[in-house]
Amino acid sequence: MADRVERDLNRFRQIVRGKIKKDLRKYMSQGEMIGRQGRRYVSIPLPQIDIPQFRFGQKQGGGVGQGEGDVGDPIARGDGKDGGSGEAGEESGQHTIEVDVTLEELAQILGEELQLPNIEPKGKKNIISEKDRYTGIAKVGPDSLRHFKRSYREALKRQIATGAYNPDDPIVVPIKDDMRYRTWKTTMLPEANAVIIYAMDVSGSMGTEQKELVRITAFWIETWLRSQYKSIDIRYIVHDAAAKEVDQQTFYHLREGGGTKISSAYKLALRMIEERYPPDDWNIYCFHFSDGDNWGGGDTRECVDILRKHLLPKINLFCYGQVRSLYGSGRFAHDLEEYLGKIENLVVSEIADRNDVYDSIKDFLGKGK
Amino acid sequence: MRNTKLPPDLQAAWQEIDGYARDYGLDYFPISFEVLDYRTLYEVASFGGFPTRYPHWRFGMEFDQMIKGHTYGLSVIYEMVINNNPSYAYLLEGNDMTTQKMVMAHVTGHVDFFKNNLWFSHTNRHMLDAMANHAVRIQKAIDRVGYEPVEDFIDVCLSLENLIDYHAPYIQRPEAQTLVPVTEEEQAEELPEGLRVDRRYMQGYINPPDFLAAERQKLQDERNRSRKFPENPQKDVLLFLLNYAPLDRWQHTVLEIVRDEMYYFAPQAMTKILNEGWASYWHSEIMTKKAARASEIVDFAEHHSGVVATSPQRMNPYKLGLELLRDIEERWNKGKFGKVYDECEDFAAKRAWDKNLGLGRQKLFEVRKFHNDITFIDEFLTPEFALEQKLFTFRYNRDTDLYEIASREFAEIKQKLLYRLTNFGQPFIQVEDGNYANRGELYLRHRHEGVDLRIDYARDTLRNLHKIWTRPVHLETVIDEKKRLLTFDGRDYAERRID
Numbered sequence: 001m002a003d004r005v006e007r008d009l010n011r012f013r014q015i016v017r018g019k020i021k022k023d024l025r026k027y028m029s030q031g032e033m034i035g036r037q038g039r040r041y042v043s044i045p046l047p048q049i050d051i052p053q054f055r056f057g058q059k060q061g062g063g064v065g066q067g068e069g070d071v072g073d074p075i076a077r078g079d080g081k082d083g084g085s086g087e088a089g090e091e092s093g094q095h096t097i098e099v100d101v102t103l104e105e106l107a108q109i110l111g112e113e114l115q116l117p118n119i120e121p122k123g124k125k126n127i128i129s130e131k132d133r134y135t136g137i138a139k140v141g142p143d144s145l146r147h148f149k150r151s152y153r154e155a156l157k158r159q160i161a162t163g164a165y166n167p168d169d170p171i172v173v174p175i176k177d178d179m180r181y182r183t184w185k186t187t188m189l190p191e192a193n194a195v196i197i198y199a200m201d202v203s204g205s206m207g208t209e210q211k212e213l214v215r216i217t218a219f220w221i222e223t224w225l226r227s228q229y230k231s232i233d234i235r236y237i238v239h240d241a242a243a244k245e246v247d248q249q250t251f252y253h254l255r256e257g258g259g260t261k262i263s264s265a266y267k268l269a270l271r272m273i274e275e276r277y278p279p280d281d282w283n284i285y286c287f288h289f290s291d292g293d294n295w296g297g298g299d300t301r302e303c304v305d306i307l308r309k310h311l312l313p314k315i316n317l318f319c320y321g322q323v324r325s326l327y328g329s330g331r332f333a334h335d336l337e338e339y340l341g342k343i344e345n346l347v348v349s350e351i352a353d354r355n356d357v358y359d360s361i362k363d364f365l366g367k368g369k
Numbered sequence: 370m371r372n373t374k375l376p377p378d379l380q381a382a383w384q385e386i387d388g389y390a391r392d393y394g395l396d397y398f399p400i401s402f403e404v405l406d407y408r409t410l411y412e413v414a415s416f417g418g419f420p421t422r423y424p425h426w427r428f429g430m431e432f433d434q435m436i437k438g439h440t441y442g443l444s445v446i447y448e449m450v451i452n453n454n455p456s457y458a459y460l461l462e463g464n465d466m467t468t469q470k471m472v473m474a475h476v477t478g479h480v481d482f483f484k485n486n487l488w489f490s491h492t493n494r495h496m497l498d499a500m501a502n503h504a505v506r507i508q509k510a511i512d513r514v515g516y517e518p519v520e521d522f523i524d525v526c527l528s529l530e531n532l533i534d535y536h537a538p539y540i541q542r543p544e545a546q547t548l549v550p551v552t553e554e555e556q557a558e559e560l561p562e563g564l565r566v567d568r569r570y571m572q573g574y575i576n577p578p579d580f581l582a583a584e585r586q587k588l589q590d591e592r593n594r595s596r597k598f599p600e601n602p603q604k605d606v607l608l609f610l611l612n613y614a615p616l617d618r619w620q621h622t623v624l625e626i627v628r629d630e631m632y633y634f635a636p637q638a639m640t641k642i643l644n645e646g647w648a649s650y651w652h653s654e655i656m657t658k659k660a661a662r663a664s665e666i667v668d669f670a671e672h673h674s675g676v677v678a679t680s681p682q683r684m685n686p687y688k689l690g691l692e693l694l695r696d697i698e699e700r701w702n703k704g705k706f707g708k709v710y711d712e713c714e715d716f717a718a719k720r721a722w723d724k725n726l727g728l729g730r731q732k733l734f735e736v737r738k739f740h741n742d743i744t745f746i747d748e749f750l751t752p753e754f755a756l757e758q759k760l761f762t763f764r765y766n767r768d769t770d771l772y773e774i775a776s777r778e779f780a781e782i783k784q785k786l787l788y789r790l791t792n793f794g795q796p797f798i799q800v801e802d803g804n805y806a807n808r809g810e811l812y813l814r815h816r817h818e819g820v821d822l823r824i825d826y827a828r829d830t831l832r833n834l835h836k837i838w839t840r841p842v843h844l845e846t847v848i849d850e851k852k853r854l855l856t857f858d859g860r861d862y863a864e865r866r867i868d
Contacts, residue, residue: 004422005412008429011520015426049430051527052829054798054844056820062764062775064786066679066688074771075763153667161664208770 015049111224117366119228119283119316132184141181150180194225194283194316195233197272199265201290203240204257210323213351214289215252217321220361221287229283235272239265241295245272262294262332263302270310284315287364292322292330300332304339307346317345319364324352375402379460382470382660389659390477394734395651397480398494399455402473406462410446411435413459417634418451419500423507423626424516425523448472452483452637454494467661467668474655478648481737486644488636488741496633503626510619522620526627528833531795532606533631535639603800606813607631613803614837624837642742646690649676650733653691684786689758693745696754697736698729743790750786752779788818796822801845810841817847824848831857 065075111118137150155174159165165172200206200214226232236251237243243264246254269286277284294300312318322333333348340346349363350356375383383402390397405413415432416422435446450458458476460469483489493499511519563576563584603609607628611621637644653673661669677688700706704724713719736745755777762785764775776782797816805812811834815822827844834842834857841858845867856863 004424005415005428005432007424008415008426009432010429011424011426012429012433048434049427051427051524052826052833053528053531054796054815054827054830055531055823056794056796057823062762062772062785063789064684064760064782065763065774066684066758066760068759069761069774071761071774071776073774074766074769075774157664157667160666161662163663 012049111227119225130186132186134182134184136183136185138181138183139177139179141183145182147180147182151178154178154180192229192283193231193233193281194229194285195235195277196222196225196285196287197235197237197269198251199237199239199243199269199286199288200251201240201260201262201265202238202254202256203260203291203293204255205260205291205293205325206255206323207325210289210291210325211252213323213354213357214321216354216357217289217351217360217364218287220357221285221364224361224365225285233277237265237268237272239268243268259295260290260293261299262288262290263299263306266303266306266311270306273311273314279314286311286315286318287321288319289321289323290330290332291325292332292334293325294330294332294335300335303332304335307336307340308343312340312343312345315345317347317364317367319347319349321360321364322348322350324350375404378466379404379469382466383473386470386473386477386655386660389655390474390481390651393651393654395477395481397456397477397484398453400450400476400480401455401457402460402476403457404460404462407439408436410449410459410461411439414446414449418449418457418459419497421501421504423504423523424511425520427527448475450476450479451496452480452489452492452494452633453497454484456480456483457497465668467665468672470660470665471652471656471669471672474660475648475652477655478651479644481651482640482644482647485738486636486640486741487739488639492633492636493629499629499633503630506622507626510622514619519619519623522623523627525833525836526624528830529607529610529837530627530631532798533608533628533635534604535635535795598802598804599800602814604797606798606800609800609803610837615839616837620837636741639741639743642686642690642693643737643740643745644690645687646692646694647737649687649691650694692758693749693754694733694736696751697749698733700729701732702727702729704728743787746783746786746790750783755779755782796820798844805843808840810843811838812843813845815844815846821848822846827855828857828862831855831862835859 067075069075134145137147151174152172155172155178156165158175158178159172198218200211222232222234234248236246236248238246238251238254238256239260239262240256240258241261241264245268265288273279273284294303307318320333320336322330333350336346336348341348345367347364347367349360351360379402411432413420414435415428422428439446446461448458450456456476456479458472458480460472464472483492507519507523563581566572566575599609607624610616611624611628616624656669656673657666677685677691679685679688702725703722704710704726705719705722710719710722713722736749740748756779760782761777762775762781763772765771766773797818798813799816800811801814802810802812804810813834827846831842831844839859841856844855846853846855852867854865854867856865
């Protein structure tokens with residue numbers, strides 16, 4: 001039996017990697033596996049291939065749900081495009097449950113899925129410290145670590161079993177055997193600090209869908225980097241023809257008109273680094289998202305100049321993600337590749353739609369910088 | 370393979386559960402339990418519960434997802450059982466005894482349902498063997514023509530697998546697939562005579578020229594109709610293709626196998642809510658009233674609440690089925706049904722209604738015998754139930770890109786639920802004409818009922834259909850309230866309005 005599924009699995013993996021049956025790759029998506037992180041659901045990028053069928057688009061469909069809420073209350077996010085999922089035809093007798101995951105676990109899953117290398121922080125910042133994490137349960141331990149809920153449960157089970165539990169007078173008295181205590185595991189944590197500087201083009205050509213792509217990509221970048229560093233500073237820059245620093249909320253929702261002058265953002269980033277983040281003490285990550293439609297008049301040359309002379313030598317990694325807007329995408333990605341393509345810590349990736357997010361994250365973080 | 374015989378403690382537990390279940394009147398095929406380690410369990414699960422399937426990458430994909438879900442602790446398989454005589458059910462090695470007992474009790478419910486429910490009565494009860502045979506036949510095809518061509522063709526078939534007539538196994542359709550030759554010999558053209566004319570000078574008055582022309586047209590139409598092929602629209606598109614598409618023998622085999630397996634799984638999709646509800650009802654009944662030791666009850670409660678947990682956007686079939694069955698049991702126990710009850714307008718009296726009939730259990734067995742999800746919801750969903758269970762409908766809001774609660778009106782909830790279940794959430798698509806434009810082109814029609822098809826998928830599906838039919842293929846559908854004809858002629862894809 002093992003051989004059979006092993007063979008199918010290998011075949012599937014080859015398709016995913018684009019080695020065989022390339023036409024199927026276009027049906028590849030992430031999804032299926034949904035983890036819940038706090039109050040939001042995040043999908044873990046597990047490749048999945050959907051065979052096309054005559055089936056319903058989802059939007060007009062809707063459905064029936066169960067729970068609290070008034071008419072008009074939102075219950076879930078749309079996926080931005082007409083997605084479909086086969087609800088019926090699901091084979092009976094199997095049941096899966098969604099489970100909470102922590103950010104750390106998410107990062108680990110992501111790392112394994114994308115085969116991301118662990119980051120090696122540079123220089124003296126590579127200090128490792130020990131940290132205790134409370135992960136287990138034991139029958140002995142100090143009172144200060146007593147796990148109330150587990151102990152109560154044990155006591156409840158024992159009392160029900162011995163018949164000492166009276167539902168009308170539900171007093172549960174734990175004895176010594178019922179007690180449960182938290183135990184810890186010592187893990188090594190890197191002490192290094194990092195800063196992420198996000199820059200985004202907010203000129204008129206960047207629409208909601210483009211920003212959503214940026215948001216998804218940024219979420220995964222953060223998740224991964226957080227697992228690699230002890231603490232992370234995040235700074236946000238928006239720019240059209242001029243650049244300014246904003247908070248997270250503004251970053252994702254601001255929409256300006258006007259043209260695009262990318263060099264303004266790079267100058268601001270450079271100033272931030274010079275003022276606040278001396279490269280000897282900080283691991284610096286810059287991510288810039290734009291639709292690549294830069295102003296003419298030599299601005300692109302100025303960008304290349306700043307990057308080559310000032311920015312790139314100071315930072316760990318510079319990633320440029322070019323999203324495709326309604327008006328197509330510009331040639332900035334192309335220009336960067338042409339002038340700076342040989343420099344190690346610069347990554348350029350194009351994100352046309354959601355399915356590219358997966359590849360982009362891999363492009364960005366696959367270098368282990 | 371490892372020895373999967375039940376260890377003594379599980380054997381003892383099974384004997385106990387088996388006894389309780391039979392005392393309750395459950396009637397099931399012999400059940401063979403196997404204890405598998407998680408890896409093997411997921412292997413079997415990825416094959417749809419069967420130990421042997423033909424080679425195909427999608428089983429690998431399912432396995433990949435399930436095993437990762439398990440490793441990362443995102444999801445767990447709770448039980449798995451296959452409809453076969455004897456039935457096979459799988460237990461996960463290392464589960465605690467409470468869980469194992471609960472799964473066993475749950476499985477008795479499922480197998481009882483497989484055996485007795487009307488909609489399963491035509492399924493192959495030796496599917497285990499059939500699946501193994503399918504694997505062998507496809508392997509033979511692979512040996513003959515090579516792995517890739519067969520795999521590619523399976524992909525094509527899977528792309529069309531939902532185009533079956535879900536009700537066909539139960540109804541003998543007359544004229545289902547007639548083999549009337551497409552080219553009948555031309556009959557001598559009969560001139561339309563018009564009405565009888567006794568005096569020749571009246572001819573132009575009684576049968577004016579446009580009347581004669583209309584008559585001629587009518588005759589012509591009739592002749593065209595009788596030459597139509599197929600004579601009636603065909604819902605079982607796969608059968609139509611099997612009969613008339615120019616397939617190689619091995620291709621015929623593959624398509625036949627895909628169709629067979631689709632029909633085997635269809636009743637499970639058709640009775641998901643009722644079947645899961647029934648099994649959950651029994652695991653709950655057997656565990657809480659009989660099998661669970663006092664020390665196990667807390668663990669049982671925890672597992673059970675996991676099984677019936679709900680989330681806003683997804684209807685949990687376990688929960689809905691279970692609650693609806695319990696509601697029926699209570700209503701028939703108390704006599705809350707029938708004309709007098711329905712017409713009673715005093716809410717207090719209705720709420721306190723209790724005729725002590727005690728017919729609940731009996732009614733439940735009846736329900737499990739005759740109903741599928743559609744009839745189950747249609748007949749037993751009540752406004753009181755919808756209110757109590759906090760059901761609502763939701764819809765997509767284009768402006769906000771959010772799904773929103775649309776209504777809590779009973780009529781709408783019921784309609785939406787039924788609508789989702791009709792044809793198992795699949796669009797109705799049928800063969801209208803196998804000789805479209807008299808050029809041997811295939812014309813399919815989508816019976817549009819308010820929801821558009823996902824158009825990028827529809828295009829690629831047409832492409833796949835063309836690989837089988839080899840002549841141009843058409844699909845009539847509705848996009849944004851306009852009738853469209855999608856066509857793929859082997860090279861180009863076209864879309865035009867046909868109002």
